[in-house]
Amino acid sequence: MPDPLPVSRLLSAYRLLERVPLGRTLFSQGYRFAAPYFRTIPARVESVEPGVAVAEMRHAPWVRNHLGGVHAIALCNLAELTMGAAAEATVPRTHRWIPQAMEVEYRARAQGRMRCTARLDLPQPLGERQQVAVAITVTDRQGVEVLTGTIRIWVTERPRR
Incomplete structure (x- = not known):
């Protein structure tokens, strides 16, 4: 079995910076x-x-909807930001990815600080091109799920140079 590929630049940067103030x-x-x-x-x-x-988003005036809660699209942006970090840390450097579809369900009124978790399991072996599902959950400070969903990413081999 070949040696594992080096971690992504994103994951390397995160591991370096998480140790400093x-x-x-x-x-x-x-x-x-x-x-x-x-x-x-x-x-x-x-x-x-x-x-x-995992990423968090604080409640700010520009992410509010007309009812004073967190706007649905701001929640989707948080979901995509979190999914992107998970995908970059997971998809090997031999492959690349791009979002292909997003399906979400708004489960409760979103208010205050939001916490998003993105989880993905890559199939083994990872094929030349395939769709991979990333599970998304957004919760409020009390742990109430305000959004759940799936972002499907298209994963393909990088062209060889």
């Missing part, structure tokens, strides 16, 4: 600037490991 904040800022749309939500990556990532 304000490291997770610095990591989160860099991650959000790499994908500028993520700057539309006040999110912070809390943990990243192969197969799972």
Whole structure:
């Protein structure tokens, strides 16, 4: 069996920065600037490991809906941000990924700080191209699920150079 591939740059950066003061904040800022749309939500990556990532989003005026809760699309942005961290930490460097579909269910009114967990299990062996499901759960401070869903990513082999 070949040696495992080196960890992704994202996972290496997270592991380095999580050990220093304000490291997770610095990591989160860099991650959000790499994908500028993520700057539309006040999110912070809390943990990243192969197969799972966790991020939080504080409640801010610009993520509110007309009823004063967290807007549904802000929750979806948090879900995609978290899924991206999990995918980057999990999909080997021989492959690349892109979101293909998102299905969500809004289960309760979202208010206050939100916590999102993204989990994915890569099939073994990982094929040349295939769809992989990433399970998403968003909870509030009391642990109430406010959103559940699945983001399907399309995983393909990187072209050989």
